[in-house]
Amino acid sequence: MKNYLKFLVLILFVSCGNDKKNTTELVQVKQTTLANHIERLASDEFLGRKPFTEGEVKTINYLKDEFEKLGLLPGNGNSFFQDVPMVEISGTPSENMIISGKSGKINLEVFKDFVASTNKVVTDVNLENSELVFAGYGIVAPEYEWNDYEGIDWKGKTAIVLINDPGFKSGDSTLFKGNEMTYYGRWTYKYEEAARQGADGVIIIHDTEPASYGWNVIESGWSGSHLIIESDLPLLNVESWISDESAKKMFDISSMKGQDYKTMSREKDFKPVLLDLKVSVGVKNKIKKDVSKNVIALIPGTERKDEFIIYSAHWDHFGVSKAIEGDSIYNGAVDNASGTAGLLAMAEAFKKSEAIKRSVVFIAVTGEEQGLLGSAYYSEYPIFNPKKTVANINIDALDSPGKMKDLTITGYGQSEMDEYAKEAATKQNRYIIPDPEAEKGYFFRSDHFNFAKIGIPALYASGTYEGFDKSIEDIKAYNDNYRINKYHQPSDEYNPETTDLSGVQLDLQLFFNVGLKLANEDYFPKWYDGSEFKTAREQ
Template sequence: MKNYLKILVIVLFISCGNDKKDPPILVEVSQTTIGHHIERLASDEFLGRKPFTEGEVKTVNYLKDEFEKLGLLPGNGDSYFQDVPMVEITGTPSENMVISGKNGSFNLELLKDFVATTNKVVTDVSLENSELVFAGYGIVAPEYGWNDYEGMDWKGKTAVVLINDPGFKSGDSTVFKGNEMTYYGRWTYKYEEAARQGADGLIIIHDTEPAAYGWNVIESGWSGARLIIENDLPLLNVESWISSESAKKMFDASALNGQDYKTISRKKGFKPIPLELNVSVEIKNKIKRDVSKNVVALIPGTDRKDEFIIYSAHWDHFGIGKAIEGDSIYNGAVDNASGTAGLLAIAEAFKKSNPTKRSIVFIAVTGEEQGLLGSAYYAEHPIFNPKKTVANINIDALDSPGKMKDLTITGYGHSEMDAYAKDAATKQNRYIIPDQEAEKGYFFRSDHFNFAKIGIPALYASGSYEGFDKNIEEVKAYNDYYRINKYHQPSDEYNPETTELSGVQLDLQLFFNVGLKLSNEDYFPKWYDGSEFKAARE
């Protein structure tokens, strides 16, 4: 009887042990894999990875093949692709924008002084002696008691507005969100609002500090072919930027008579001011309709396979454009071969780990550089139920001079993803901080924004403030150099002998660790009270 009981206990112990799942294996995201894929995707072979080009064909097929090699399943039924129908508008503006008034006229020179585009799918658009009206920041925000368009019929008029919002450098945290840019400060919002008001056109005044990039970014980003997704929303005839120097010339010739237009724009109760000037400019367009691709791959879960963690990164850049120092290929090594390579490296790590309870999705989206188009299309046509999508971890433009002590979270304070990030950062002996440059509006400038808009808590973060081996000033100098000299320029290239990837690897490891934790529990991270995205989730 004693021997029988011993055998029974052993059998029961073995049976119980076999019922238990093995704990998840915490594998290392490979720095070699990261470097290999950045080098390939940022090579001239991929022609700058612009949608609707041979570079897109090469890029999306490369990603599909690499996901397939890793053993990931197609993420959209039996396909690795989600079609994203777009229109390519190649606009040729007139060489001059003419500003005229009672005291004469002067010309602004294309690219040097202004850029002009349109989202109207027509062959010819123009502003013909359209009345110029200064509309402050171009904002209608009832929750802040703000309306820069109030009291004027905007038909036949062109608004002139400042970039960013009234809180920028105001020194007052009660003005909008203080120095943190709201969506009202983004150029995308400003064009949308002017169209809703019925204006013919909008001119945004460029200023490097509140825009967070120089005029060279405007030149490269707002010239040549542009992509849009057609919809039924109102559109302007002309969307334009002018340089700050050109704006000064305009205001000096206007009815403002030397008033400080920046100061008066900050005052609550500002009303639009006719400038007693007119603007004329024409754009001739070539129209091409085609289909771009989001690339979608899936690792199915086990117990909770109908719940999803989505990793996202945009694969696109600017293709071949204006030559700078003899180089016309905009390779986009940091922006965003780094994030796209990160998707592949994290997918490889999950395949080396134990199966997860929840499913893991990898989406390389198109058209981010054209206005977050691929993620916007996915948000309108989600493959995976947003209510069952646990979280989004977005990867964009990873770059650092080494391993970072910090993890800077863009959009800190919105959701419990902050807590997941903090837990993972602490285990790496790092600390988390909010975005130290919130005035630059990075929260609205990458694809996590579109996931957040449909209620999916999102993490968008990177080490970018203080290094283990580099102090705060050294890291800032490194980041400033990239922003001034490489951001959206042909010089954003990859050199395997000089590019430091240890910090990129550390960030990607953290993203993997956060996803691994989420994928093996049954909890859904929540939006915090006060976040504008909470209502969409609920």
């Protein structure tokens, strides 16, 4: 009997020891916490969470209060807030863009043939007989030994560039990343690089297939007002697009008449070409300034407090706008009350786990729907040293009709964060797949991108392809229904009786597990060779 009691004591001792050792592994991201926060944030009370409205005030104070209740510390000194100064620019372009040379003149009509805007906070900008230069894809990529701006003094000149990058539809998987769009292919990059080169303006040639959207998207997206953050970075006088048809007319009166400008732009030895043309166009602006806020909360590490894992999600949506079927509040339950609530649910899980060695930061950013503005501001004015920031895990629009077998990684192949995600997915009996539409550049369309731009390896993923209990076809139909009937519509609402959050919880648990591993080791994940963000990390 005495030996039996000793045996029981030994089992109890071992069990207690194992329980203590594995406490962090047993912590779950609570689905009830997630559901409660989504229901609240997506309610009409928050008025669609638009920056500069009562909805913003309610949202940021709700997040601050909830982080405080969990025992998190302010992430910006003594404050939970980071001011994000924004400017609303209502631009009116000139009725015509005039392109002229020795061989002729073309008069392009606004919206039908071209769009034009500026991010300069001034009432008037112009290109007045600015010299036009064809700059291929408008790319400077040292890792590919590529420079489309080489050999030209760009002061007083306007660059004409192609959308996407040389790899698209080239048939060569080693040219950039083949069909997968790199950041060099995004229109935002084209404007940024031309400004760095000292050009006065850029005109991007629209082409539906490489752009992944039609001219109608350009026409609507570049009309009316837009929000920007004020910046010390160089800016162009005019940022513009022209239609493919207009571009062909332009080349017909240029020094390149008859040349295949698209094919020649794929050649590694391409050099910019003076077109013997000049362009004139202007934009008149009305300007309004205001301040929005990022919400930042911190769990300090126990051993390496100056090393950080950042979780991010955008809190904003479209507020109260055009009524559809009698509903004018754009609640944004999936986009992105799901991610914002996920921050709170994961913060709760971290506070319940054992002490962590590195610090963990939760950032709810503003202005994503206006162009990733809150994360862009943070990347320009980071609170935590980017060189000491281990990784970013971004959460945007989590939605599924149940638990998913897959974890689809947007930007797969960029960094070693893929390996962390794969390890965590395997433990959930899930598999990893790359984004099946990588040519559309989704990696560059959510807030993780701005962390990547300053060299921080980022993970952006979710289950979107195959369910444990639902087929690939069922999931596609579910996703199509959301995209067609709910995305950016008042109908993106939360219904606790019909919404299954088990798949969202599974994704969040994976993100928590990845962050927990990173928080308790001393390794810094690296960008893979060939990533356009590797240089930023190493500089």
